[in-house]
Amino acid sequence: MTTNTNDVQQTIYSELGYKSMPFPYTTPATLEAYAALVGVSAPNPKTARVLELGATYGGNIISQALFNPDATFVGIELSQEQVEKGNEVIANAGLTNVSLIQSDIASIGSEIGTFDYIIAHGLYSWVDDGVKDALLRLIDEHLVEDGIAYVSYNTYPGWHTMEEVRQLMMFSNRDKAQFNHKEKVLHGKTIGSIVGSQILKYDNLKERNSKFLGALRSVMQKNEYYVGHDHLEPNNDPVYFYQFNDHLGAHNLAYLCDADLTLSMVRSFDADIADTLDKLALNDHVAQEQYLDFMLDTTFRKSIICKAKHAESVTYDMGNPELVNSVPMRTIINNFTYTILFNEEALSMFENDIVRDTFQSIIKDGGQFNMIEALAIVKAANDAAKGDDASLEAAVNALYVAMAEHIVRGGLRFLKHPHPKAYYMEGQSFVPARFTKFVKALVESGTDIMYGATSENEAVENLSDEDLMFMEILNKPKAKSTIVNAIKKNIFGGAQAGQAKNQTAMAEAFYAELTKRMETLGYLENKIK
Known part of the structure; x- marks a missing residue:
């Protein structure tokens, strides 16, 4: 990447007000689980060394460090300003297991050491070929033998249509050197809206350009940073999935699966698609996924990768309903802790009554479970219905099929090392100081x-002074009345006594809302009696 290109990118960051995001599919616990799903063991995420490339302000790894105090996180970022500001937040938070380092990827040497997990989100497609090569070389050299890496990138064929939008945005700004990047984004969006509106006036143009209109509409709805990053940066170089895999092979690396499992478990689609893919590329999984990308017009991939020798044992049988009840697949399914991500309204999709009732029971109990618990519920339901061994076997088979389907389609979060879920209990729950800081x-x-x-x-977009106030109040287990009184004092101060009843009602509502919010954030711990 040239110095001029670097300067342009950093100017875009500055002028468009980039805000560093966390990405749930990049956590070591998630990457470990996805590797296990396809038959590959990975290091314990709780004690892992984790490297992120292109870390910006550190928004993807700082919270991970907060929840995983025995793990170590290092972020590499080109922008000195972003590194300094991110490290300031880290220092003020008192975190000692995370740091940001200013460096160009190509300049990183052996002194940085090796890592169990390496993350590169939103980087590969947005750099030139030399930096792409340096990125994969770094992963090969700094990933431990059984480590896991994550690389995301824009893909063809889907990005061919997006490329038309990008060219429109760039063409509209070809003579706007006086504009800063924010002005270029707004100008490009304006021109895009005019062009799109004109096409919509004519039925023949609307039909002919339906894919372009869909891509244009999508871009118009994105925030300014996304548009500036994807459509006005000097480098946006999508690749085909097979090309990325060829590049991996040149660096002793191999593909495991995508964080969107529907792209990897190709047999999870209907039998006709599965049979067609077998005819096109029998026993060549990369080719099958590439053909699937052509069918789906895929625009983005989130590839999970490992050292080449560990990919020899990979299995995609989880996506094959005919094999889900085999001993190897059941063994894999049994190894995770699950969280249900669908609600009770979706339960009608389950044809087996016992399976449906099992998921309903789990949802009412908080939504987190393991297979021992689920199978116990199935057996109890079968016994209550006076079912026999055959009906129990049918229900168990149906449960495993449902588990596999919703693992692949995203209805279940699955982890080998989940963060403990604490529910608020009056007089026992508190917010540890590290979260408050x-x-x-x-x-x-x-x-x-x-x-x-x-x-x-x-x-979490809206952490606020109110959150901080409540966390400081709940610094140790307290009775509800004590917390409510503290809320009243902090919010209302010395208000008139005649308002006490309304103040108490408002404080109790605040208490109910914030205790639930602390549960959702994962900031609670419960004192063990």
Whole structure:
């Protein structure tokens, strides 16, 4: 990447007000689980060394460090300004297991050491070929033998249509050298809207350009940073999936699966597609996924990769309904802790009554479970219905099929090392100081540069002074009345006594809302009696 290109990218970051995001599918616990799903063992995420390339302000790894105090996180970022601001948040939060380093990827040497997990989100497609090569070379040299890496990138064929939108945006700004990048984004969006509106006036043009209109509409709805990053940066170089795999092979690396498992478990589609893929590329999984990308018009991939020799044992049988009830697949399914991500309204999709009732029972109990618990519920339901061994076997088979389907389609979160889920209990729950210090650091100096995150590394956009106030109150287990009185004092101060009833009602509502919010964030711990 040339110095001029670097300068342009850093100017885009500055002018468009980039805010560093957490990405749940990049966590070591998630990458470990996906590797295990296809038959590959990975290091324990709780004690892992983790490297992120292109870390910006650190928004993807700082919250991970907060929830995983025995793991170590290092972020590499080209922008000195972003590194300094991110490290300021880290220092103010008192975190000692995460740091940001300013460096060009090509300049990183052996002194940085090796890592169990390496993350490169939103980087590969947005750099030139030399940096692409340096990126994969770095992963090969710095990933431990059984380590896992994650690389995301824009893909063809889907990006061919997006490329038309990008060229429109760039063409509209060809003579706008006086504009800063924010002005170029707004100007490009304006021109895009005019062009799109003109096409929509004519039925023949609308039909002929339906894919372009869909891509244009998608871009118009994106935020300014995304448009500037994908459509106005000097480098945006999508690749075909097979080309990425060829590049991996040149660096002693191999593909395991995509974080969108529907792209990898090709037999999870209907039998006709599966049979067609077998005819096109029998026993060549990369080719099958490439053909699937042509069918789906895929625009983006989130590839999970490993050292080449560990890919020899990979299996994609989880996507084959005919093999889900085999001993190897059941063994894999049995190894995870699950969280249900669908709600009760979706239960009608289950044809087996016992399976449907099992998921309903789990949802009512909080949504987290393991297979021992699920199978116990199935057996109890079968016994209650006076079922026999045959009906029990049918229900168990149906449960495993349902598990595999929703693992692949995203209805279940599955982890080998989940973060403990704490539910609020009056007089037992509290917020540990490390979470309060982090939120304080973010509220005071970081909300404009990064998002907070839940224990699953899902973005939290609106951490606020109110959150911080409540966390400081709940610094140790307390009775509800004590917390409510503290809320009243902090919010209302010395208000008139005649308002006491309304103040109490408002404080109790605040208490109910914030205790639930602390559960969702994963900031609670419960004192063991």
